[in-house]
Amino acid sequence: MNIHFTPEEQAFRQEVQAFLRSNLPDDLARKVRLGRRLAKSDHQRWQKILSQQGWYAVNWPVEHGGTGWSVVQKHIFDEECAAAGAPRIVSFGVNMVAPVIIRFGTPAQKDYYLPRILSGEDWWCQGYSEPGAGSDLASLKTRAHRDGDHYVVNGQKTWTTLGQHANRIFCLVRTDPGAKKQEGISFLLIDMDTPGITVRPIITLDGEHEVNEVFFDNVRVPVENLVGEENRGWTCAKYLLTHERTGQAGIGLSKAALEQLKRIAMAETVRGRPLIEDPMFRARIAEVEMRLMAVEMSTLRILAATRDGGVPGAESSLLKIQGSEIRQAITNLMRKALGPNALPFLEHELEPDFDGDPLYQDYSAAPASQYFNMRKLSIYGGSNEIQKNIIAKMVLEL
Numbered sequence: 001m002n003i004h005f006t007p008e009e010q011a012f013r014q015e016v017q018a019f020l021r022s023n024l025p026d027d028l029a030r031k032v033r034l035g036r037r038l039a040k041s042d043h044q045r046w047q048k049i050l051s052q053q054g055w056y057a058v059n060w061p062v063e064h065g066g067t068g069w070s071v072v073q074k075h076i077f078d079e080e081c082a083a084a085g086a087p088r089i090v091s092f093g094v095n096m097v098a099p100v101i102i103r104f105g106t107p108a109q110k111d112y113y114l115p116r117i118l119s120g121e122d123w124w125c126q127g128y129s130e131p132g133a134g135s136d137l138a139s140l141k142t143r144a145h146r147d148g149d150h151y152v153v154n155g156q157k158t159w160t161t162l163g164q165h166a167n168r169i170f171c172l173v174r175t176d177p178g179a180k181k182q183e184g185i186s187f188l189l190i191d192m193d194t195p196g197i198t199v200r201p202i203i204t205l206d207g208e209h210e211v212n213e214v215f216f217d218n219v220r221v222p223v224e225n226l227v228g229e230e231n232r233g234w235t236c237a238k239y240l241l242t243h244e245r246t247g248q249a250g251i252g253l254s255k256a257a258l259e260q261l262k263r264i265a266m267a268e269t270v271r272g273r274p275l276i277e278d279p280m281f282r283a284r285i286a287e288v289e290m291r292l293m294a295v296e297m298s299t300l301r302i303l304a305a306t307r308d309g310g311v312p313g314a315e316s317s318l319l320k321i322q323g324s325e326i327r328q329a330i331t332n333l334m335r336k337a338l339g340p341n342a343l344p345f346l347e348h349e350l351e352p353d354f355d356g357d358p359l360y361q362d363y364s365a366a367p368a369s370q371y372f373n374m375r376k377l378s379i380y381g382g383s384n385e386i387q388k389n390i391i392a393k394m395v396l397e398l
C-alpha cells in the first residue's frame with residue numbers, strides 16, 4: 001500500500017490550485033473564511049463556476065456530465081477547495097439524489113432531472129427523517145397511497161436542511177403499512193410547489209434558519225416520480241446513504257478551521273504575549289492538530305486501499321467519529337481563544353453583505369455560532385453513537 005500521491009495526482013493538485021486562484025471570487029472566499037452566512041445566490045454562483053469547468057458533478061460518471069475522477073482526485077479537490085475558502089457544495093441534488101437517479105431511475109427521469117441538477121435549475125432537499133424516525137429510519141410513517149396515476153402523500157418530515165430554498169424534495173414514504181418495516185418503503189421525487197406542502201422553519205441554537213419541518217397534507221405526486229420499484233425504496237435509501245457518508249471526516253474543512261484558529265491565537269494576547277505562545281493553549285492546539293494528522297493518515301490509508309480495489313467498510317464510521325469530534329474541538333478552542341469577545345452574538349455581523357465595523361475583530365463574530373452549529377456533526381449522517389455500534393459489530397464482533 002502506497003499512501004503517497006503519485007506524480008499525476010500531484011499535478012492534478014496543482015491544476016486545482018491554479019483553477020481556484022483564477023476562478024474563486026475573493027468576496028466569496030472572504031465570507032467563507034469569516035464564517036459569514038451564505039445566501040442561496042452565493043452557493044449558486046460557485047456551483048455555476050464549477051459547472052462551467054465541468055467540475056461540479058465529481059461523483060457522476062462521465063457520460064452524464066461527471067468528472068470521472070478517482071477517489072484520490074476527489075479527496076485532493078475537496079482539500080484544496082476547503083483551503084482556498086470555497087463554499088461547501090450543497091450535496092442533496094448533486095451528491096445524493098443524482099447517484100440514486102443514475103443507478104435506479106428511468107431513462108425519462110435521468111433525462112429530465114440530471115441536466116437540471118447540473119445547471120442549478122433545481123435545488124433539492126432530503127426528506128428522510130421524521131419525528132420518531134431518525135437513527136431508526138425504517139420506522140418512518142409518512143404514508144403514500146396509490147390513487148389512479150398518483151400517490152397521495154400524508155405525513156411529516158423534519159430537520160430538512162435548506163428546505164426553504166428547495167423546489168424539489170426526495171422522500172422516503174410508506175407505501176405498504178402491512179409489510180415488514182424496510183419492505184414497505186418507496187422513494188419519491190416531489191415538487192415542493194405541489195399543493196398541500198408546508199415548510200416551517202426550525203431555528204437552531206446558533207440562531208440560524210438552516211433546518212425545517214415539512215408537512216404533507218394530501219399531496220398528489222404522479223406515479224412516474226417513483227424511483228425504482230414500489231416498496232423497494234430501502235435499497236435506494238441505503239445506496240444514497242453510502243454517498244452521503246463519503247468524505248464525512250471533513251479533513252480539508254478541519255485543516256482550514258485549524259489555520260483560522262492559529263491566526264486568532266496569534267492575534268489575541270494574554271499577559272502581553274500572543275496567545276499561541278501560551279504553553280497550555282499551544283498544547284491544546286498541538287493535540288487537536290495531531291489528531292487531525294492521524295485521521296488524515298487513516299483517510300489516506302483507506303483511499304490507498306480503495307485505489308487498489310478495496311471497498312471502505314467500518315473505517316468510514318471511524319473517520320466520521322474522529323472527523324466530527326476534531327471539528328467540534330477546533331470550534332471550541334476558537335471560542336476559548338476569544339474569551340469574552342466570543343460572547344456577543346451579533347447576527348448582523350454574520351450577514352453575507354456586512355461591511356461595517358465589527359464590535360471587536362472581523363474574526364470574532366462567527367466562532368460562537370459555529371461552536372453551536374457544529375454540534376450537528378455528531379448527530380446527522382448517522383449519529384456518532386450509531387457509528388460506534390457499527391464499529392462494535394463489524395470490527396470488534398461484539
Ligand SMILES: Cc1cc2nc3c(=O)[nH]c(=O)nc-3n(C[C@H](O)[C@H](O)[C@H](O)COP(=O)(O)OP(=O)(O)OC[C@H]3O[C@@H](n4cnc5c(N)ncnc54)[C@H](O)[C@@H]3O)c2cc1C
Nearest residue numbers: 126127128129134135136159160161376379380381383385
Ligand atoms: C442540523 C441537522 C440537519 C439535518 N438535516 C437533515 C436533512 O436534511 N434531511 C433528513 O432527512 N434528516 C436530517 N437530519 C436528521 C438526522 O439524520 C437525524 O437527526 C439523525 O439521524 C438522528 O436522529 P434523531 O434526531 O431522530 O435522534 P434519535 O435517533 O432519536 O437519537 C437520539 C439519541 O439517541 C442515540 N441513539 C439512537 N439510537 C441508538 C442506538 N441504537 N444505540 C445507541 N444510541 C442510539 C443517538 O445517537 C442520539 O444521541 C438533520 C439533523 C441535524 C441535527
